[in-house]
Amino acid sequence: MSGILVFVEQRDGSIRKGSLEALSEAHRHAAANGWDVAAVLPGSGIEGVAAGLGAYGAGKVFIADDANLKLYSAEGYAEAVVAAAKQMTPHAIFFSATAMGRDLAPRVAAKLGVGGLADVTGLTLEGETFVARRPVYSAKAFATVDTAGKTPQVISLRPNVFSAEEAGGSAEIVKLDGLALSIRAMVKELVSSEGGEIDVAEANIIVSGGRGLKGPENFALMRELAELLGAAVGASRAAVDAGWIDHSHQVGQTGKVVSPTLYIANGISGAIQHLAGMSSSKIIVAINKDPDAPIFKVADYGVVGDLFQVVPAMIEEIKKVKAA
Amino acid sequence: MKCIVCMTHVPDTASIIRIGADGQHIDETGIKWIVSPYDEYALEEALQLTEAKGGEVTVMTYGPQRAEAGLRECLARGAHNAVHILGGEKTLGDSFAIAKVLAAAIKDREFDVILVGVKGVGTDNSQVGQMLAELLDLPHVSNVVKVEWNDGAIVAEREVEGGHEVVESPLPAVLTAQKGLNEPRYAALKGIMAAKRKPVEKVDPSALGLDEDVLAGAEATYNLRSLELPPEKQAGKIIQGEDDPQAAAAELVKLLHEEAKAF
Numbered sequence: 001m002s003g004i005l006v007f008v009e010q011r012d013g014s015i016r017k018g019s020l021e022a023l024s025e026a027h028r029h030a031a032a033n034g035w036d037v038a039a040v041l042p043g044s045g046i047e048g049v050a051a052g053l054g055a056y057g058a059g060k061v062f063i064a065d066d067a068n069l070k071l072y073s074a075e076g077y078a079e080a081v082v083a084a085a086k087q088m089t090p091h092a093i094f095f096s097a098t099a100m101g102r103d104l105a106p107r108v109a110a111k112l113g114v115g116g117l118a119d120v121t122g123l124t125l126e127g128e129t130f131v132a133r134r135p136v137y138s139a140k141a142f143a144t145v146d147t148a149g150k151t152p153q154v155i156s157l158r159p160n161v162f163s164a165e166e167a168g169g170s171a172e173i174v175k176l177d178g179l180a181l182s183i184r185a186m187v188k189e190l191v192s193s194e195g196g197e198i199d200v201a202e203a204n205i206i207v208s209g210g211r212g213l214k215g216p217e218n219f220a221l222m223r224e225l226a227e228l229l230g231a232a233v234g235a236s237r238a239a240v241d242a243g244w245i246d247h248s249h250q251v252g253q254t255g256k257v258v259s260p261t262l263y264i265a266n267g268i269s270g271a272i273q274h275l276a277g278m279s280s281s282k283i284i285v286a287i288n289k290d291p292d293a294p295i296f297k298v299a300d301y302g303v304v305g306d307l308f309q310v311v312p313a314m315i316e317e318i319k320k321v322k323a324a
Numbered sequence: 325m326k327c328i329v330c331m332t333h334v335p336d337t338a339s340i341i342r343i344g345a346d347g348q349h350i351d352e353t354g355i356k357w358i359v360s361p362y363d364e365y366a367l368e369e370a371l372q373l374t375e376a377k378g379g380e381v382t383v384m385t386y387g388p389q390r391a392e393a394g395l396r397e398c399l400a401r402g403a404h405n406a407v408h409i410l411g412g413e414k415t416l417g418d419s420f421a422i423a424k425v426l427a428a429a430i431k432d433r434e435f436d437v438i439l440v441g442v443k444g445v446g447t448d449n450s451q452v453g454q455m456l457a458e459l460l461d462l463p464h465v466s467n468v469v470k471v472e473w474n475d476g477a478i479v480a481e482r483e484v485e486g487g488h489e490v491v492e493s494p495l496p497a498v499l500t501a502q503k504g505l506n507e508p509r510y511a512a513l514k515g516i517m518a519a520k521r522k523p524v525e526k527v528d529p530s531a532l533g534l535d536e537d538v539l540a541g542a543e544a545t546y547n548l549r550s551l552e553l554p555p556e557k558q559a560g561k562i563i564q565g566e567d568d569p570q571a572a573a574a575e576l577v578k579l580l581h582e583e584a585k586a587f
């Protein structure tokens with residue numbers, strides 16, 4: 001059997017969206033070439049959720065169900081992925097480029113003696129070779145790369161870029177038994193950030209604020225707009241470094257890389273290090289009082305004006321639209 | 325505590341990027357090179373740790389001649405030793421080859437911890453630390469924003485979507501540093517003067533017992549086909565909202581709702 005193996009990430013038994021995107025992308029390539037798709041799912045008490053992966057194109061799901069795999073460990077999870085890869089000998093192993101995927105993929109690759117293509121935003125298949133496109137130099141350039149003939153081709157896919165589609169199949173469950181788990185670095189606890197806010201890295205819509213907000217209290221305006229849109233709140237580094245909001249909200253070079261459907265930048269100038277984190281967003285909106293602010297160069301829509309007047313008016317208008 | 329910090333020397337993040345004549349690399353004319361910003365967090369953590377607990381910091385790079393300036397910068401900030409493995413032009417972006425070279429240079433040295441930046445700015449692979457850990461058979465914790473240093477072990481926090489993970493690991497281990505871990509210091513004049521007198525140990529990569537093919541890029545695991553500038557973006561619809569912000573907001577919301585179908 002040969003095809004594509006996809007690492008599937010779960011948290012408390014629910015499958016992460018990025019993994020479904022990776023699975024769907026694998027299915028699209030496999031279906032066109034008569035290849036198989038299998039998933040590998042480590043965790044504890046996860047047999048129930050494994051079957052659902054068939055709907056996204058997995059013909060087989062390798063499960064590593066073990067109390068020691070309840071929380072993440074690179075060593076434990078890598079053991080499971082490598083065990084599945086040994087059974088399947090795939091052309092490629094896909095990961096979603098989440099915090100977990102980006103941690104795990106290189107460890108798996110090194111175990112298998114190969115390299116990796118990280119955080120790719122485009123994939124095509126030439127024969128058996130994946131050709132990937134990935135942003136480099138703060139998204140000021142794009143590299144077209146492949147694994148130089150090394151297999152399996154270990155590839156992580158940027159979340160929110162590839163679409164997740166149900167393919168309507170069913171999966172055979174295969175248990176990975178007898179894993180030699182020797183875990184040294186082990187997650188003891190997963191602490192959710194206060195308030196259970198949506199994380200910018202996973203949001204479909206992001207309302208982001210910068211130095212133009214003038215003070216921490218004005219993030220309330222961002223939160224109000226965000227809540228209305230079901231969005232996450234993002235921030236520029238200037239706002240984070242001023243202590244107005246926690247670093248987990250920072251978008252950019254030294255923050256998170258995001259690709260939401262809609263990114264609304266309020267009082268953010270659009271420094272190259274900020275663009276590095278959000279230029280792959282599908283629709284970019286800028287609200288800035290400076291018509292020459294660089295953010296307008298990447299914006300699909302924008303308003304030149306005072307955000308303290310424009311944003312409250314937007315909130316009113318959105319409420320009207322929603323009520324209609 | 326003996327710390328090894330792996331450093332990579334990268335184009336300043338504000339650099340204007342032009343594509344070189346080969347269509348595969350950047351045109352390096354006029355580029356200012358800096359210590360990759362995440363490596364600064366790694367170095368700072370090592371410096372603070374040895375200041376608190378004693379020990380020494382060795383900073384290491386696999387890079388071309390110009391990367392020596394990056395090592396000098398680290399020495400000026402307080403690193404005790406510097407190791408320069410000369411080369412790397414053929415393995416740019418090939419994390420696995422880089423990790424192999426670093427692992428070969430590190431394996432016979434004494435250390436309690438290896439710190440690297442979560443990613444090298446520019447190539448942005450975020451792979452070398454984890455691969456290095458695997459090659460040296462060490463545990464690793466990546467994306468670290470906090471570390472508690474105990475005897476022979478650490479408790480680290482790593483940033484994940486919607487929160488953080490608390491990770492326990494024995495030492496030695498490899499840690500990859502994320503912003504938030506600390507505030508990197510600047511080099512003081514005294515440090516800069518002192519750094520000029522500190523030796524930089526030069527290592528010939530071909531003496532590391534590695535397969536020649538790895539160094540020559542013939543064993544590549546990352547093949548760069550081409551490098552392009554991003555496609556020109558079409559000019560957006562920009563509404564003047566200085567005089568009538570209410571009307572501008574209404575138009576924007578209409579466009580987002582009806583044209584872009586963004587919500």
Ligand SMILES: Cc1cc2nc3c(=O)[nH]c(=O)nc-3n(C[C@H](O)[C@H](O)[C@H](O)COP(=O)(O)OP(=O)(O)OC[C@H]3O[C@@H](n4cnc5c(N)ncnc54)[C@H](O)[C@@H]3O)c2cc1C
Pocket residue numbers: 209210211212213235236237238239250251252253254255256266267268269270271272273274277287288289290293305306307308337361
């Ligand atoms: C190594 C490195 C890494 C970096 N990483 C990041 C990163 O991850 N993320 C990041 O964001 N930055 C990063 N930066 C910093 C970056 O260079 C900029 O300094 C930062 O993005 C600026 O934030 P800002 O746009 O909020 O502030 P400014 O550049 O000060 O812009 C504020 C904007 O608000 C507008 N404004 C002011 N008042 C109003 C008003 N009432 N209404 C409307 N508009 C208004 C102004 O016109 C201006 O355009 C990094 C820098 C370096 C060197």
